[in-house]
Structure formats: C-alpha cells, structure tokens
Amino acid sequence: MSSHPPSRPVAVIGGGIVGSALLYTLAHRGVDAVLLESEPALALGASGTNSGILHTGFDSTAGELETELILRAAEIRPAILDALGVPVISAGAELVPHTPEDHETVRALAANAAANGVPVEVRESDGALLVPGESVSDPVAFAFALAASAVAAGARIELDARVTAISAIDDGLLLETADGRRFEVAAALNAAGLYADDIARLMGDDSFEIYPRKGEFFVFELPDGQTLDRIILPVPTKRTKGVLVFPTLDGKVIAGPTAVDLDDKEDWSVRPEARDEILAKAVQQLPALDGLEPVASYAGLRPAGRGSNYVIGRSVENDRLINVAAIRSTGLTASLGIADHVADLLPELGIDVGELRPPTVAAPSASAGPWWLRTAHHRRTPA
Numbered sequence: 001m002s003s004h005p006p007s008r009p010v011a012v013i014g015g016g017i018v019g020s021a022l023l024y025t026l027a028h029r030g031v032d033a034v035l036l037e038s039e040p041a042l043a044l045g046a047s048g049t050n051s052g053i054l055h056t057g058f059d060s061t062a063g064e065l066e067t068e069l070i071l072r073a074a075e076i077r078p079a080i081l082d083a084l085g086v087p088v089i090s091a092g093a094e095l096v097p098h099t100p101e102d103h104e105t106v107r108a109l110a111a112n113a114a115a116n117g118v119p120v121e122v123r124e125s126d127g128a129l130l131v132p133g134e135s136v137s138d139p140v141a142f143a144f145a146l147a148a149s150a151v152a153a154g155a156r157i158e159l160d161a162r163v164t165a166i167s168a169i170d171d172g173l174l175l176e177t178a179d180g181r182r183f184e185v186a187a188a189l190n191a192a193g194l195y196a197d198d199i200a201r202l203m204g205d206d207s208f209e210i211y212p213r214k215g216e217f218f219v220f221e222l223p224d225g226q227t228l229d230r231i232i233l234p235v236p237t238k239r240t241k242g243v244l245v246f247p248t249l250d251g252k253v254i255a256g257p258t259a260v261d262l263d264d265k266e267d268w269s270v271r272p273e274a275r276d277e278i279l280a281k282a283v284q285q286l287p288a289l290d291g292l293e294p295v296a297s298y299a300g301l302r303p304a305g306r307g308s309n310y311v312i313g314r315s316v317e318n319d320r321l322i323n324v325a326a327i328r329s330t331g332l333t334a335s336l337g338i339a340d341h342v343a344d345l346l347p348e349l350g351i352d353v354g355e356l357r358p359p360t361v362a363a364p365s366a367s368a369g370p371w372w373l374r375t376a377h378h379r380r381t382p383a
C-alpha cells in the first residue's frame, strides 16, 4: 500500500444517516472525503422521518447482511454516540402476547435473539418479551453530530449539490451537480436513498430499483406531563410488524408507522385514512392514548429496494461507484456498521483506509423545532 494520501477525495452522494455515517467513518479512518447533498440541509429524507429506534437486531434474520451490519453497528455506535453527546433514551422494549399464536411468536423471537447474541427475557407474569437493549434516539441530532465530527476531522459538505452526471475519468470519477459544480473523485459512495437507483443509472447501472414505502406517524402528549418509559412493540404477525408506540426525547409519545407502497417519491403527505389505521392499534398497545387527539402527524418514505434489500457493493458498470442503497428499515441503527463495511471495500481501489480513530468532537448545528416535524415543514405537507 502507498503511504501517500490519495490525490482525490472520496465522494459521498446523499446526506441522510447513511451518508453522514459514511462521511464520519471515512474522515476518522484517514480518508479525504466530501459529501454532496441535494437539499439545503442534511437528513431531510427517510433519516429525519422514522421511529428513531436503535434496534438490537433481536428479530433480524440471522446470516443476512442487514443483520450482520446491525450487529456490527452495535459494537461501534454506543461509544461514538456517547462521545458526541447524541441523546438516547435507553428505554428497552416490550412485546406483550395476547393470543396463543403470539406466545409462540415470542418463543421464536427469543430463540432468534439468542442466535444473534442479543440479550432478552421472557416475563413470567404475562409471557412478554423484554428487550432491554432497544433504545430511542433523535435521528436528526445523530446525523448532524456525525457530520459535524467528520467536518472537524477534515471532511467537507456541499449542500444544495444535486448530483446530475457521473462520468469515468482516469483512476476516478467526475461528478457534476445541477448548478454546475464539478468534483474529480477517487470513488463515489451512492447513499442517495430514494434516488440511489437514479444515481446508479447515471453510469448505466440499472441493476436495482428503489420505490418509496410510506410510513405515517401520529404524535401525542400524555396528560399531566406523563411520559412513556419504554418502547411498546406489537408481537409481529406473518403479515405485518404492526404499529409501535415509543417515547421521544422531548417528552412526546409517537404511534406508527404504516407501510404503504407508492410510486411517487415526492409524496410526503399523511393520508386521511392513516389516522384510523394507526389510532385503534395504538390504543390497544397503550390504553392511555384512548380519547387523546394527536398534536401532530408526519410521514416518512423508506427507500425500499424492489426485490432487494441492503444493495451494498461496487456498481456493475464501474468499480469506483459503490452503491449503498435500499437501506429500507434499519438504516439509523445500522449506519455506522454499513459505513465501516463500505470503508473496507476501498483498499481494493487503491485507496488507503486506516483503523477507525476516536471521534473528533464538534458542536453540531442545531435543528430548529422538533425533529419529527422538520421534514414535513420542509416539504410543506400539512402536519
């Protein structure tokens, strides 16, 4: 390996949680990096409109790449969140079974958790599955903190930088943005979320397709300043993972999400029927919600792969474009594991990558208002 730093940076396309974690990891593994984000701020896509839950992987399918990267992230993430001061509620989760089928599912989930090395308990009184390691974060604060730390370690961020063209040059790629900026880079990591398939297609790679799977949420305030002390997960059925109820760092309780497959990647609206779909199930999970009016609602669009999940690896059209796509449901949790895995692909392209260094701590820019309304306001959808 050469001891000289690469003459060109590595580009990260997309500044959601995956792009932010990639930038963080590159910067802290000694790689010169620049992030290009089409919006005027980071984390305005799926990364700012989710459940904010840092999953343990207790219910993930053993042996899949997604599970491997969730578990890899779990080893890296706590020390980084702690050092960067990213707030987390270590609430733990519970799944309460109601039917004989639910009890059977709980037993299967406990066995699955054991296979993944995730500690769980079954409560004797009601057979509930308790998952102490499940926690809730502020996903926007998480992305901002990673990005700020990356910048403090030497990385750059270009906002309002929508990548519209990619072409091959000698030992690298030329990226061009809608407003005419040009970047000669050693490699590009495609973390463009919903638009990752469009980015791949800029190089003629149509090996995967991304569609939006909408998830809608309703936000509540419990009376008398009460807060929720745990994450309530439904016992999943064969058909659905169901509606969960979770606390936020700002003392609210959120119920959701739905799962609605769409074609329109710009439809951030909350459907009128979502309210009934969510509320009945949420009250079953937490009776204290009965009769309460939601104070807000928001929707997120999961970047779902059509027939694929966690499409991570070199593009079939050009080795120097690495797709980090179809991170549909667990990107917040797995982002730092994904980033570590992707950084390990770079030495094969002749790019030196060191060990992950301790975080550079920097004050991230604060986001105005609650994170869960930020994207809805940006997209001007009623909330």
Ligand SMILES: Cc1cc2nc3c(=O)[nH]c(=O)nc-3n(C[C@H](O)[C@H](O)[C@H](O)COP(=O)(O)OP(=O)(O)OC[C@H]3O[C@@H](n4cnc5c(N)ncnc54)[C@H](O)[C@@H]3O)c2cc1C
Binding pocket: 013, 014, 015, 016, 017, 018, 019, 036, 037, 038, 039, 042, 043, 044, 045, 046, 047, 048, 049, 050, 051, 052, 053, 054, 055, 161, 162, 163, 164, 191, 192, 193, 194, 195, 196, 199, 214, 215, 216, 257, 299, 300, 301, 302, 303, 327, 328, 329, 330, 331, 332, 333, 334
């Ligand atoms: C309803 C819902 C609930 C979820 N709950 C959880 C949860 O509890 N826990 C969990 O771990 N995960 C959860 N997820 C999944 C998680 O939110 C996603 O996996 C994650 O946000 C994907 O991150 P990303 O960076 O790949 O995509 P995004 O956040 O969509 O980021 C992609 C970025 O690329 C930018 N971009 C697009 N095109 C271009 C271009 N041409 N040039 C430059 N930039 C571009 C976009 O503007 C965007 O900022 C949930 C998702 C949803 C929607």
